Amino acid sequence: MANQQRKVGILVGGGPAPGINGVIGAVTIGGRKRGWEVIGIYDGLKGLVQGDTSQVVELDIPQVSRLHFLGGSHLRTSRENVLKEVEEEGRKQKVPDRDEGGKLDQTIKALQSLGVTDLVTIGGDDTAFSASLICEWAKGTIKVAHVPKTIDNDLDLPDNMPTFGFHTARHEIALVVRNLMEDARTTGRWYFIVVMGRKAGHLALGAGKAAGATLTIIGEELGDDTPLEELVKILEGTIIKRKAMGRNDGVAVIAEGVAYKLRASDLEGRPGVKIELDPAGHPRLAEVPLARIFKEEVREAFKKRGQKVTIVDITLGYEFRCAPPIPFDQEYVRDLGAGAVRYLAGEIETPAGAENGALICLQGGRITPLPFTELMDPETGRMRVRLVNTQADTYRIAREYMIRLEKADFEDESWLQRLAEAAGMYDVNAFRARFASLVG
Numbered sequence: 001m002a003n004q005q006r007k008v009g010i011l012v013g014g015g016p017a018p019g020i021n022g023v024i025g026a027v028t029i030g031g032r033k034r035g036w037e038v039i040g041i042y043d044g045l046k047g048l049v050q051g052d053t054s055q056v057v058e059l060d061i062p063q064v065s066r067l068h069f070l071g072g073s074h075l076r077t078s079r080e081n082v083l084k085e086v087e088e089e090g091r092k093q094k095v096p097d098r099d100e101g102g103k104l105d106q107t108i109k110a111l112q113s114l115g116v117t118d119l120v121t122i123g124g125d126d127t128a129f130s131a132s133l134i135c136e137w138a139k140g141t142i143k144v145a146h147v148p149k150t151i152d153n154d155l156d157l158p159d160n161m162p163t164f165g166f167h168t169a170r171h172e173i174a175l176v177v178r179n180l181m182e183d184a185r186t187t188g189r190w191y192f193i194v195v196m197g198r199k200a201g202h203l204a205l206g207a208g209k210a211a212g213a214t215l216t217i218i219g220e221e222l223g224d225d226t227p228l229e230e231l232v233k234i235l236e237g238t239i240i241k242r243k244a245m246g247r248n249d250g251v252a253v254i255a256e257g258v259a260y261k262l263r264a265s266d267l268e269g270r271p272g273v274k275i276e277l278d279p280a281g282h283p284r285l286a287e288v289p290l291a292r293i294f295k296e297e298v299r300e301a302f303k304k305r306g307q308k309v310t311i312v313d314i315t316l317g318y319e320f321r322c323a324p325p326i327p328f329d330q331e332y333v334r335d336l337g338a339g340a341v342r343y344l345a346g347e348i349e350t351p352a353g354a355e356n357g358a359l360i361c362l363q364g365g366r367i368t369p370l371p372f373t374e375l376m377d378p379e380t381g382r383m384r385v386r387l388v389n390t391q392a393d394t395y396r397i398a399r400e401y402m403i404r405l406e407k408a409d410f411e412d413e414s415w416l417q418r419l420a421e422a423a424g425m426y427d428v429n430a431f432r433a434r435f436a437s438l439v440g
Helices: 022-032 102-115 124-138 166-187 200-211 228-244 256-261 291-302 327-344 393-403 415-422 428-439
Strands: 007-012 037-041 056-058 082-087 093-096 118-123 143-148 190-193 215-217 248-254 274-277 285-286 311-316 357-363 366-370
Touching: 007 124, 007 291, 022 037, 022 118, 022 327, 093 228, 093 248, 093 428, 102 124, 118 124, 118 200, 124 143, 124 357, 166 200, 166 248, 166 311, 166 327, 166 357, 190 200, 190 291, 200 248, 200 327, 200 393, 215 256, 228 248, 228 291, 228 415, 228 428, 274 393, 327 357, 327 366, 415 428
Parallel strands: 007 037, 007 118, 118 143, 143 357, 190 248, 190 311, 215 248
Antiparallel strands: 037 056, 082 093, 274 285, 357 366
């Protein structure tokens, strides 16, 4: 297809992430330099799935040349997708809406009526799945480039590359943790900080490690159906050990995903806790005030021994999704956006299966278009999840800098006595009975 006939549409789906605007800018600049028309589609797929073509704006270089400095999304975003909800075996499931006049059909017809020949989607696993379905449904009439993003860093990109926005969010959270560490020292209190990341603990671990938090707990270190009491003992043990070392303050960073490892029955009936059933009929924690629950449980544990500990609970995440990107993400997203244009233009080598649609990644310093199927779980249709590898040196080093009860603490009788006294127990055997299970 000749350059003057090309028209690129750009849309954003899912939650915000620092760097979105840099992708929009790079795609616009790359497309316009090649003589293509470029349009931005507001609110992701929200209008397209209804056949609405009114929410678009023409994009040109002067509009976007400084866009990469800004947080948020110039084109806004939504969580709309091309799936529909159906009832199967008594449970609600989401499946591709392939009906005539359905979401996929409406989306393709809307894009075609706009004259879109190429589509750049920016988003996480839901948007990637929708992009793959649009590519399939369009049957080669619309070429699709998807740029994956999430601050959670939980997409399984090649070469362990981070997802864009992660480094900015980690940077911002680490600064807050640093400030709260000083506040904790100044006031003699503890902070329990829950950090966004439902599936993986990269954000919590990265921020906690960078700031030097007293303790970081991630879901990957826990087994399924972990008793709430075990987490309470980990936090309680850290406070006791810190006290035995002469300090009454500290900061514990806890990954949001910890909630999904906890035994649901331990949380049922608590104020603010909402439990739903997943497609397999298993309980799923939809809403959990995790920081508050841990604060209440740990304070109660100390109260039973006649001790008082001041704990402040904080939940972080939404505050950083629209932060201005740091230079790493500013550069990274420009590479990805420019790479998306180069892929659409056929200027880079494309593997089999990615001729009409691909995920745009950076691999070994080179832009790599990957078939949607390469990074997607065939069972779920979603992109594969990348969890924290707790066997990796980077995690083991993080553990070495934390203050938490370890096996060695139970091997020195004089130190063990000191820990028991700090816990207000004075009986070494009672201390051992409560906490020794943490170290096996």
